[in-house]
Amino acid sequence: MELPPEIGELTNLEVIDLEGTEIIYLPNEIVKLIKLSSLKVSFYRYANNYQERRVWVVTTSLSNLSRLHELRIDVNPDGDWWDVEVKTIIHDLCSLRELRTLKLYLPTIELLEELIRDSPSLICPALTHFRFIVGRQVERFLSRLPREVEEEFNNLEKSEKGLKYVNGEGIPIKIIEVLKHANAFSLEHHWTVNNLSEFGLQNMDKLKFCFLVECNELRTIIDAKQFYQEGDCEGDDSNESEQYSYFNEEKMVLGSLQYLSIHYMKNMESICQGSVGKGCLSNLKFLALHTCLSLTTIFTLKIAPRSLTFVDLKYSDSKSGHFLPNLKKILLLELPKLVSISNGLCIAPKLERMVIFFCPKLVKLSTMEVSSKDLKVIKGENEWWGELKWHESDLSSDHQDYLASMFVPLRRDGDLMAQFTKD
Structure with a gap:
């Protein structure tokens, strides 16, 4: 819980790693460690009085640690005391010329604005992580998310540039400024956003990982109308062919994204509304949809008003398996209204694993949705598999037996999350 003041006598110390501990505060003597290059610390609880719970007391200044290359600070979000402390840290960051890695909790947008204002070159190009x-x-005392999903996001962010925006409203300009440089983006409990495109798809060109949780107003991920706005196109029916040409030739929609994980969306209707080019999500390897109560179809062939549309076959080479060409794993968990994955659209030629759990209306699949020669396993409930029908009326018994050989039943009496991720 505490470090003794004698730590200041270790003048050759270069690394302090206190991540995952229950440290209450750091002693003033930390500033004597002028050779310190890495400081990682977790503050997880209050002390009994205000003086003890001071993290950086008045005489302590990070600016003394001029050789600091890495600074990672975790804070237990159980009070507003950190708002005061983090202001001192933000003020000192501008003097840390060698800083390349920074992990920081900023409880308000104003603190992010202060950070960018005081150190405009910090996020880019100074910080590499x-x-x-x-x-x-x-x-939260009990997480509603699969533990493996949270761990994967945290592990990825150790080597990437990550932004996590929680309990937000609107699209603050400073969030956009950071998002432009981020490889990982987590949006949790946003109160007003209707689709991810509102953040500007051009601002997410570098994203490899996207994690979306409990955004109750979110209807879709990609809204094709955003393309018209960004490209100064009107989007009327009379110019439809020109619009599609514009999409396909110039727009790689979320072309760097490899991991898309979506959880607890009350009103989400689709992955995409409107038609986009075949380059959309072209590098996606993992797709998870978990408890999206209004989702009925993930990918469809039709283009109609209010339809749940992902791709128009006139502008994608579906027969050659070019749609979602790198998708390897798909998890569909607790989607009570889901009736179709792609309506027979040929997708994911490299798909290796498919997990389907509590999707009671998904009573039909097409071999085009499981056409990958790399497919190793289909996991689901025994009852679901026993009642499953195939769209193809001419499906041979040998082919059915081949698909059945890949099926692995999920046990309701076991650890479901462990079964989802286990090879």
Whole structure:
């Protein structure tokens, strides 16, 4: 819980790693460690009085640690005391000329604005690695997310540039400024956003990982109308062919994204609304949809008003398996209204694993949705598999037996999350 003041006598110390501990505060003597290059610390609880719970007391200044190359600070989000402390840290960051890695919790947008204002070159080009948590976090005693999903996001962010925006409203300009440089983006409990495109698809060109949780107003991920706006196109029916040409030739929609994980969306209707080019999500390897109560179809062939549309076959080479060409794993968990994956559209020629759990209306599949020669396993409930029908009326018994050989039943009496991820 505490470091003794004698730590200041270790003048040759270069690394302090206190991640995952229950440290209450750091002693003033930390500033004597002028050779320190890496400081990682977790503050997880209050002390009994205000003086003890001071993290950086008045006489302590990070600016003394001029050789600091890495600074990672975790904070338990159980009070507003950190708002004061982090201001001192933000003020000192501008003097840390060698800083390349920064992990920081910023409870308000104003603190992010202050950070960018005081150190405009910090995020780019100075920082090679960062993770910012922006917005007031609420501590949860029981996570509603699969543990493996949270761990994968945290592990990825150790080597990437990550932005986590929680309990937000609107699209603050400073969030956009950071998002432009981020490889990982987590959006949790946003109160007003209707689709991810509102953040500007051009601002997410570098994203490899996207994690979306409990955004109750979110209807879709990609809204094709955003393309018209970004490209100064009107989007009327009379110019439809020109619009499609514009999409296909110039727009690689989320072309760098490899991991898309979506959880607890009350009103989400689709992955995409409107038609986009075949380059859309072309590098996606993992797709997870978990408890999306209004989702009925993930990918469809039709283009109609209010339809759940992902791709128009006139502008994608579906027969050659070019749609979602790198998708390897798909998880469909607790989607009570889901009736179709792709309506027979040939997708994912490299698909290796498919997990389907509590999708009671998904009573039909097409071999075009499981056409990959690399497919190794289909996991689901025994009852679901026993009642499953195939769209193809001419499906041979040998082919059915071949698909059945890949099926692995999920046990309701076991650890479901462990079964989802186990090879």
